[in-house]
Amino acid sequence: MRADARDNRERILTAAEEVFGRTPGASTDEVAKRAGVGIATVFRHFPTKVELLEAVLTQRLERLRDRARELAGSADPGRAFYDFFGQVVAEAASKLAIADALGAAGTAVGDEARQAGEGMRQAFGELLDRAQDSGAVRKDAAFPETYALLIGTARGATAVGLEPTVRDRLLALVYDGLRPRP
Template sequence: MAMMMRADAQDNRRRILAAAEEVYASGADASTERVAELASVGIATVFRHFPTKAALLEAVLVTRLERLRDQAQALLDADDPGAALSGFFAHLVIDAAGKLAIAEALRASGGDDTEAERASYALHTAVGELLSRAQKAGAVRDDLGLDEFYALLIGASRGAAAMELDDTARDRMLEVVFAGLRPMEAHPRTT
């Protein structure tokens, strides 16, 4: 029988995860000591919850991916499926730099990312449901598969992060992507 974690231990774990996400997503001064300091706990408390830096990083990445999955699932009831999909796409692009920094730190730590892969697949599935709803509503071209859509999403996310685009350039890039996602009949024909 699994033991229940005391309320104060649960609170410490939540604070550690939140601090670690902030520290490792920024990339600057990314250390376990900084996580402990920001979470207002001792370093021993961090290691009591997460025996290795890799375990901490995987927990942070899984938590972040699960939160994104939950956000996508919450949008499945949106009145405007097209706006829900484009808004979530933009959110993922804006969020990408931090997520990529955490994923890179996990890889560098030699961690096992099996749980992160599962969480990533669940996010992929939720995005697929958003895409399907937007296509059924006629907001997104229906000849686009999930893998193609996800490739656009990953490319836009990595590109915006790598180029460190300012808000104006990022928003313009997203406008171009969204224009290409519109149903074919929405595109003006040139003769």
């Protein structure tokens, strides 16, 4: 039954991601129905709605962190940086809530979520450093504003429901601001 429980936890988390991604203020019942379990099961796994939300957030942040870490080893640091940037924005455009997760990364209360956010920001900082060393990103772009630019671009892409073409042009604009001035 350990397996069953883990399975259910996964299903609940997935359901929560979908439901809250679509309707941020959705009820826990909604999540339970979507996951196909009783409501008490949701509360057994996540004793509080806040804890459920934080678990979703944590998962998202960890995924982003992992992606950043994967790319950190790349031979082409510039490409790694811009690829990560673009992927985050692309995902945000389709999954409304990743942008919120990014925004919340600074404020997240829960310990796990905070750590995941910290890890993600560190990994992104790593990507930035290497890209700057390799000359792919201007040296005077410090971490805070670059991170803010990532968040903002992701949220901007989300808010308007941008078409892919426009999103690419938006990224082109942003990248041009990040590239070293000739």
